[in-house]
Amino acid sequence: LIQVLEFYPNEGEEGAPITVRIHFHSDSSQPIHVRLVVGNKAVSTAVRELGGVEYGRWQLDAAAPALGHLTATDTKVLITVQALNSENVVLDSVSVGEFTYWEGSAPRSKSTQDGVVYSPAIGRRRAATHLPSPSPHVSMPSPSLSDRVPRSKTRQRKRETRRCIKDQSLMRARHHATGEVDENLHAHTPELEIVTPLDSMCSGWHDVELQAGRRLVRFQKIQDGRRVILSCEPIKQEEYCEADAVISCIYREEAEACYVTSVDIIHLLERLTSDEFPVEEKNRIRRNLEGLRPTTVSKHKPGSEAFFQRIMDFPDPKPRNIEKDLKVFDWILLGQALEKIMSKY
DSSP states (O other): OEEEEEEEOSEEOTTOEEEEEEEEOOOOOSOBEEEEEETTEEEBOEEEEOTTOSTTOEEEEEEOOOGGGSOOSSSEEEEEEEEEOTTOOEEEEEEEEEEEEOTTOOOOOHHHHTBOOOOOOTTSOOTTSSOOTTSBOOOOOSSOGGGGOOOOHHHHHHHHHHHHHOSTTOEEOOOOTTOOOOGGGGTTSOEEEEOSOGGGGGSSOOHHHHHHTEEEEEEEEEEETTEEEEEEEEEOGGGOOTTSEEEEEEEETTTTEEEEEHHHHHHHHHHHHTOOOOHHHHHHHHHHHGGGOOEEEOTTSTTOHHHHHHHHHOOSSOSOSSSSOEEEEEGGGHHHHHHHHHTTO
16 A cells, blocks of 8 residues: 655654655555554654655655653654554554654653644645545644754755665564554564665766666675665676676666666566565566556557667666566666565565
8 A cells, every 4th residue: 555755854853853755555445544653653644745746646744752652662763654444444554764863852842742733724725634535534734744844954964865865764564453563573674775876877977878878887785684785886888797786777868867677676686685586576576566657668669669679789787688578667766666675575
């Protein structure tokens, strides 16, 4: 039901605004509510629909409750998104990362600690009160948390850093209807952290890369417990080694954008998980990636013939298997694709 695209900040004081952006999909005709859970405490959550966005158009805003109100033994707590039906039964629960409370946070009043107080949004557009199913269904708070975000340079700089890393630790797990988090469920779930901004691979190309129509990108992995720390760098064709995790960032001139093939995504996932997937697993991964809305490239599809042939002509490492139709994804979605699949391992 829920796919998390963005979460920030991952640290702050009591009462600090917490924002999570999600994509939501359900085949149910019944109203479904979504909320954030901080530690083991469900908090009042504002749901806002983002205009001009199709994939990932729901933004969830809440305030970090007082640490003393949580059954936490540490200043680091888990942030979770839950989807519930009208009977408050948890249908889906996705852990999106950890939030660390700052040491010596100034105490806030109870109304701020417990989140937003809900009230009718008189004179305002009720963005999520009567959404057509199967959209998330929640009342619009007043005032909106997005109107109360601190504007200090320090907080803004922290937020920009978190946006670059995006959703660092997407983990999927099912929880009990009580909403309490069983940490044992997350003990072995990979936590992906991409430390190199992936969009940086789309700029500063050399002439030879522009002429070839692709940039080779080498990935390196550091395993720290369940944390998978991933970095990448561009390399020259002559630097390519089959033992390395290398994929192609492919430039499509008519679209003025960079793409990655599903074949390369699966290849990179195999390197990250140190496993070779059987055909059935590869097909399952392809189905799961359909939510990111790939583009089909074919020699029989008008407008994509030249791009298809360019991909077919690439030397090793080849971003395709056999000469047939293939799916390509916007390069900037690579991080989401990796997190989406690794969260299931």
